[in-house]
Amino acid sequence: MKKRIIIWLQIILIISAGSFAFAAGLKSHTSRDKPNVIFVIFDTTRPDRLSCYGYKEITSPNIDALAKDSVLFSRNFTSVPLTTPSHASIFTGLYPQNHKVLSNGRRLEIRQKVLAEILRENGYSTGGFVSTSLLDKRTQMNRGFDVYSDTMGVIRGANNKRIGGGKKPAEVTVGEALDWLKSNERSPFFLWVHLYDPHGPYSPPDKYVRGGAPDKSRIKEMNEAIRRGTRNFLKANNLDGNAVIDPENMKLVNALYDGEISYADDEVGKLFSYLKQKGIYDNSVIVFMADHGEMLGEKDGCFGHAPFVYEGALRVPLVMKLPGIPPGKIDSMVRNIDVTPTILSYLNIEDKDKRDGISLLPLIENADGPRPEYVYFGTGPIEPPPDTAGKPPRRNGGKLGVRTNKWKYWRAAKESFLFNVEEDPGENSNLAQSSPHRIEELGVLLTPYENISVAGEEPKKLDKDRLAELKALGYL
Ligand SMILES: [Zn+2]
Helix, strand or coil: CHHHHHHHHHHHHHHHHHHCCCCCCCCCCCCCCCCEEEEEEECCCCHHHCHHHCCCCCCCHHHHHHHHCCEEEEEEECCCCCHHHHHHHHHHCCCHHHHCCCCCCCCCCCCCCCHHHHHHHCCCEEEEECCEHHHCHHHCCCCCCCEEECCCCEEECHHHCEEEECECCHHHHHHHHHHHHHHCCCCCEEEEEEECCCCCCCCCCHHHCCCCCCCHHHHHHHHHHHHHHHHHHHHCCCCCCCCCCCHHHHHHHHHHHHHHHHHHHHHHHHHHHHHHHCCCCCCEEEEEEECCCCEECHHHHCEECCCCCCHHHHEEEEEEECCCCCCEEEEEEEEHHHHHHHHHHHCCCCCCCCCCCCCCHHHHHCCCCCCCCEEEEEECCCCCCHHHCCCCCCCCCCEEEEEECCEEEEEECCCEEEEECCCCCCCCCCCCCCCHHHHHHHHHHHHHHHHHCHHHCCCCCCCHHHHHHHHHCCCC
16 A cells, blocks of 8 residues: 555656646746847767866867856756757657657657747747758758758768768858858847767867877777677677777777867857857857767777667756856756756746756756756667668667666666666666665656657668668668
């Protein structure tokens, strides 16, 4: 009987803390002018590689300067380490299970409005500038944008055959965003700039490589080794790693990955300088965040992000500059899905749709304010390669889990994982066998998503071009 009461209490907790807090913060800030809203999203960026998050190398002077004017969230998490689903979560405030973009390249088809649509309805001019075809118009991530630039560099396959657009470097994307800002007379505006550079393969411009860039063939070899490491790891059902990188090479991986961040940071600095020069920086909301992190050799040689739910893949930076709100640091666990509800409540815009995320404004304004108690997460096998399309999908990569401030639990096909992330942030000691009660408690929290997990999706056939692109981008 007691157990049943506990379960009910947990279900009530899910409902009250999760979905229906969309109107939080509406009462405050009634007399604020409409500020501009700018989202800068880096792909594949770990907070611990940014100097403002304590990294010993200076990789991000421009983001650091922004952070000084902002609220910095030290423990922020994505729900999915995949580009398209994660961005859909950022702009809908919904878990992937609810916005239904469960893997890369899928279309966003829900009726709930996304942030750009709501801001446009509220008088904002809107411009989106993305750097990977995983966010192009076919995914409907352009919803609500007056201008959406998703033209990419060309990827060529066998026999030099054109496969399609893949990605573009920060200088091109930032250049397009600046052109739009210069020609866009209308204020307020909503600008989204997505930079893909920190995503592998790592090949920053030479001047950003610490210690000097080695020759191109060495960089290529390094990226291949990383790819092999990830593939081997997958093959082993994520249970055994393959440390394919020796310490000397690992130094190079770090220098290349950090170099990509520095390069993107430098480009974003041009955007911030322009805003300052025009006198519009102060009255702009600026959000800096990432869609997911990156494994950099932890857990016996894991690289990449898509198959992983370790902290390296799910923990992401979040910095919010909110005019009128003093800078600060918040250590409570928060989530990418909370960003859209926070911005809407800050702007005093009523949100008619339900979101899984909650506004963080009460927490920002009062350290004792309500805060997210947990984050769901998951990932699954992404599309099967073309030659197996139509055959039963590989299911052994699928995972579904939940993280609280203290505990992190996930289920994979053959094993469960439980870590006390407060005491064991490296996720080294799996307590699943020794703590069945804890698993039972956390398992209850997973109930709403058990049957519609990211991991459980039946991959449908993507068109041939899309599959080729995913392959070229390193996903298959
Ligand atoms: Zn991504």
